[in-house]
Amino acid sequence: MHFKKRLYNLLKRIIRYPYKERIYALMWKVAHLPFIKLFAYFFVEVLGGYKIYKKLKRSYGKGTVFYICPHHGTGDIYNIGLYFHSYLKKNDIKKYEFLFRGKSEQKVGRLFDIHGDTILSDRDTLRLLRFTRFAYPYAADIVQLHHYPLPDEANEHFANLEGIYEGLSFSTMFKKVVMNLSDEIEPMQPHFCVEKNIEDIFEEKGLKKGKTVILAPYSSSAQVINMDIWEDIAEKLCKAGYAVATNCILGKERPISGTTELAFEYKYAKTYLEYAGFFVGARSGLCDIISSTNCRKIVLTPFWSPTLAWLGSAGKTMRFYGMWPNYKHTDTIEVEYNYDSSVQIPDKVFDLIYSPEISEYEIHLQSDLLPKFNDKVAIALSFDEYFSPYASVTIQSIVELSNSANTYDIILLNDGISPRTKKMLESSFEGLDNFSVRFVDCKSVFADKAYHVERGYRSVIYNRLVLPSILRNFEKIIYLDADIIMNSDIAELYSLQMGQNLIAAVRDLPMIAWASDPQNPEYDNIVNKLKLTVPTNYINSGVLIFNVNRFNEELPFEFITTYIENHLLRWMDQDVFNKLCDTKILLLSQKYNVLTSLRDDESIIRSSNESQLIYSYKEAMGDPKILHFISCSFLNIDNPPRWYEKYWRIAKKSPYYELLQLRALMALRKV
Amino acid sequence: MPNLFFVLYRRLFKAFSGYILWHNIVHQNRISGDCAVVLLPSPDDEECARYSIKYLKAFLKYNPTYKEVVFLSAYHQLDDLIKEYQMKDYIRTVIPLSKKKVDQLINFYNANLNDKRLIVASLDMPKGRNGLDYLHTNMLSKEEIFLIGLYNITTGPEFNQFSGKKSSAAGEDTYAF
Numbered sequence: 001m002h003f004k005k006r007l008y009n010l011l012k013r014i015i016r017y018p019y020k021e022r023i024y025a026l027m028w029k030v031a032h033l034p035f036i037k038l039f040a041y042f043f044v045e046v047l048g049g050y051k052i053y054k055k056l057k058r059s060y061g062k063g064t065v066f067y068i069c070p071h072h073g074t075g076d077i078y079n080i081g082l083y084f085h086s087y088l089k090k091n092d093i094k095k096y097e098f099l100f101r102g103k104s105e106q107k108v109g110r111l112f113d114i115h116g117d118t119i120l121s122d123r124d125t126l127r128l129l130r131f132t133r134f135a136y137p138y139a140a141d142i143v144q145l146h147h148y149p150l151p152d153e154a155n156e157h158f159a160n161l162e163g164i165y166e167g168l169s170f171s172t173m174f175k176k177v178v179m180n181l182s183d184e185i186e187p188m189q190p191h192f193c194v195e196k197n198i199e200d201i202f203e204e205k206g207l208k209k210g211k212t213v214i215l216a217p218y219s220s221s222a223q224v225i226n227m228d229i230w231e232d233i234a235e236k237l238c239k240a241g242y243a244v245a246t247n248c249i250l251g252k253e254r255p256i257s258g259t260t261e262l263a264f265e266y267k268y269a270k271t272y273l274e275y276a277g278f279f280v281g282a283r284s285g286l287c288d289i290i291s292s293t294n295c296r297k298i299v300l301t302p303f304w305s306p307t308l309a310w311l312g313s314a315g316k317t318m319r320f321y322g323m324w325p326n327y328k329h330t331d332t333i334e335v336e337y338n339y340d341s342s343v344q345i346p347d348k349v350f351d352l353i354y355s356p357e358i359s360e361y362e363i364h365l366q367s368d369l370l371p372k373f374n375d376k377v378a379i380a381l382s383f384d385e386y387f388s389p390y391a392s393v394t395i396q397s398i399v400e401l402s403n404s405a406n407t408y409d410i411i412l413l414n415d416g417i418s419p420r421t422k423k424m425l426e427s428s429f430e431g432l433d434n435f436s437v438r439f440v441d442c443k444s445v446f447a448d449k450a451y452h453v454e455r456g457y458r459s460v461i462y463n464r465l466v467l468p469s470i471l472r473n474f475e476k477i478i479y480l481d482a483d484i485i486m487n488s489d490i491a492e493l494y495s496l497q498m499g500q501n502l503i504a505a506v507r508d509l510p511m512i513a514w515a516s517d518p519q520n521p522e523y524d525n526i527v528n529k530l531k532l533t534v535p536t537n538y539i540n541s542g543v544l545i546f547n548v549n550r551f552n553e554e555l556p557f558e559f560i561t562t563y564i565e566n567h568l569l570r571w572m573d574q575d576v577f578n579k580l581c582d583t584k585i586l587l588l589s590q591k592y593n594v595l596t597s598l599r600d601d602e603s604i605i606r607s608s609n610e611s612q613l614i615y616s617y618k619e620a621m622g623d624p625k626i627l628h629f630i631s632c633s634f635l636n637i638d639n640p641p642r643w644y645e646k647y648w649r650i651a652k653k654s655p656y657y658e659l660l661q662l663r664a665l666m667a668l669r670k671v
Numbered sequence: 672m673p674n675l676f677f678v679l680y681r682r683l684f685k686a687f688s689g690y691i692l693w694h695n696i697v698h699q700n701r702i703s704g705d706c707a708v709v710l711l712p713s714p715d716d717e718e719c720a721r722y723s724i725k726y727l728k729a730f731l732k733y734n735p736t737y738k739e740v741v742f743l744s745a746y747h748q749l750d751d752l753i754k755e756y757q758m759k760d761y762i763r764t765v766i767p768l769s770k771k772k773v774d775q776l777i778n779f780y781n782a783n784l785n786d787k788r789l790i791v792a793s794l795d796m797p798k799g800r801n802g803l804d805y806l807h808t809n810m811l812s813k814e815e816i817f818l819i820g821l822y823n824i825t826t827g828p829e830f831n832q833f834s835g836k837k838s839s840a841a842g843e844d845t846y847a848f
Contacts, residue, residue, distance in 0.1 A: 034694070038686060154797050160820060160825050161820055165810055580735070
């Protein structure tokens with residue numbers, strides 16, 4: 001596009017903002033100009049790194065080689081330590097200094113006599129490494145000891161190589177990829193110290209020699225198990241006569257209730273664990289450090305969680321970071337679990353502690369969400385605590401219009417709702433054998449991601465994107481927004497043939513009407529930004545039907561999250577569906593998602609360049625099957641939208657009726 | 672050893688030249704967000720050039736963000752490879768680059784270019800990339816490293832053709848939650 005036109009469009013967009021925000025918008029835009037970013041990067045990052053480099057050279061003198069593990073993690077340092085001295089010997093390095101990322105890492109380094117007094121912060125590490133890359137080959141005395149060096153822009157997709165083949169484990173990466181050592185080189189054993197007062201310490205804390213279980217629930221890299229699971233484990237072990245202690249940082253982490261607080265330094269870990277006899281911990285660097293100690297160790301490893309510190313596919317934690325693939329110690333059992341199967345952990349751990357022999361070193365506790373009925377169709381909603389009352393009306397409408405000859409498998413995705421809310425929602429299904437309702441807490445899916453939301457939308461709107469991944473044993477998923485009510489039996493959609501399409505949805509007629517006008521922002525979004533093949537097929541994501549297998553084949557979840565991270569989307573998840581499913585959307589009749597709002601949609605469509613859409617609109621209005629009260633327009637009781645009486649008639653049967661009335665009154669007051 | 676300070680400023684100048692070059696390439700060829708730009712930085716690396724063409728179709732299939740590809744090539748026999756693998760339909764254009772221009776572009780890349788469209792089709796460039804180190808494991812070939820690490824292909828017949836003993840769930844994009 002011509003430069004002047006681009007500048008004009010940019011200024012037009014900025015002028016739309018309120019006055020104060022125009023300055024910020026302009027500053028943001030200028031700061032993100034590529035050549036400004038280039039100079040800022042050079043003067044801040046590269047020269048900042050150069051300053052750190054000069055300081056290191058001055059402090060440690062000529063001829064010193066600086067080693068650094070670019071990532072946080074005691075497990076990484078442990079694996080470096082296993083082969084570090086062999087590596088130094090092979091490369092004839094006499095003078096070195098190890099730059100640690102934190103005090104914990106330094107303490108682990110001491111176990112292997114790796115000396116290094118410097119601890120670099122995250123910012124300094126990144127600057128130093130950016131400088132090294134920029135100045136290459138002149139700063140070659142800074143060596144990164146990791147198979148995934150920083151900055152990571154150069155790494156493309158090399159993280160895919162982790163765990164992709166058997167034998168290509170975490171430890172192998174350090175030994176072979178990073179240090180290029182031969183198979184004959186044996187790992188070095190860490191030097192633990194003996195805690196001479198161990199007997200007194202155990203006696204003081206009421207712990208028993210050989211019959212104490214040390215629990216280590218805290219992990220910076222894989223925190224997935226809820227505390228109540230740990231409490232369950234502790235209770236079972238206490239009842240069976242074991243003494244139970246929690247390894248935690250004094251004053252910062254609380255011990256599991258019913259257990260004794262027990263803190264020890266890494267150098268004494270061997271003494272403590274061998275005296276205690278048992279260890280149960282979440283997969284973390286501590287598990288690597290104690291891997292060589294002689295006690296029964298049970299390590300709990302997540303199958304997958306989006307909050308894991310490392311990139312990769314499901315099952316990677318055990319394949320790549322697993323205790324058996326890396327250390328092959330016969331007194332360690334690794335238990336792999338996922339969210340649903342974590343409830344099995346307490347019983348499993350108890351059995352493993354109690355049994356005299358170890359028969360397997362890797363146990364997989366997994367339970368997928370399986371269909372309850374033969375039709376393998378799920379009906380899913382996604383909402384948070386605030387939207388629960390609206391979801392209850394949606395659910396009530398499904399129940400009201402259901403047919404006893406059909407079955408309804410309802411999955412309620414939520415952001416962590418209270419048990420009371422769950423009970424209230426379940427009350428709509430009491431006595432109904434043809435209904436199944438299950439709750440899936442999706443809070444951790446996007447917990448570490450700050451996706452763009454605006455105009456009052458909440459981050460829970462992205463949850464629908466994860467549906468095909470977690471319900472992959474279903475053939476179809478019918479997704480409904482929580483501001484929708486049914487006006488017909490939802491089972492009508494069960495028999496829809498999806499073919500090769502990824503989703504089925506209904507076109508958003510007002511949006512298409514707006515997008516037909518080049519002066520309208522929706523035109524810019526749909527035509528210029530999303531560049532849809534057929535802009536008049538832009539769909540509304542309030543009612544979706546997923547073709548699960550096809551969707552998972554073409555759009556794996558990691559791909560979707562990468563797409564969202566790299567694009568600023570005006571209509572958030574709706575734009576994701578429109579763009580990524582472009583040309584593979586089965587268009588449903590308009591009556592399956594009739595938008596009812598405070599707007600005059602009919603006038604919008606009539607006055608647009610796509611006025612022929614009015615026929616589809618009229619047809620849908622004549623026989624609406626699903627009513628979508630966008631932006632919760634049903635709350636507008638003084639100027640109600642069309643069909644609001646249907647909504648309130650169903651709402652009367654919801655356990656949240658009084659709350660809904662209150663919210664409608666509060667909405668009235670705000671106006 | 673030269674004065675590092677001057678080296679850095681010379682590199683900054685090269686990076687800025689690389690920025691101008693990148694800007695011109697993108698705007699003259701109207702490269703949009705769904706067009707990948709594959710840079711072949713080495714005139715001698717026949718293997719990477721071959722793999723970049725051989726797996727181009729699979730790359731576009733398994734990375735649906737991209738609909739077409741532009742090649743920036745310091746390798747001068749690329750047209751022969753395109754003919755050999757019959758990939759003409761997937762390539763919008765091939766832009767030959769001199770070593771000097773590749774150097775400028777790499778310097779710009781090292782200065783945090785951060786443009787997801789650009790894929791440097793080399794196992795050891797830019798600095799920081801350690802693709803060749805994976806050969807020390809004796810479990811992976813250059814072709815596999817290229818396919819998996821650069822073209823992000825971890826499924827399908829192109830991936831399965833390699834005989835490495837795959838981990839049980841590797842290659843499947845399944846997520847249990």
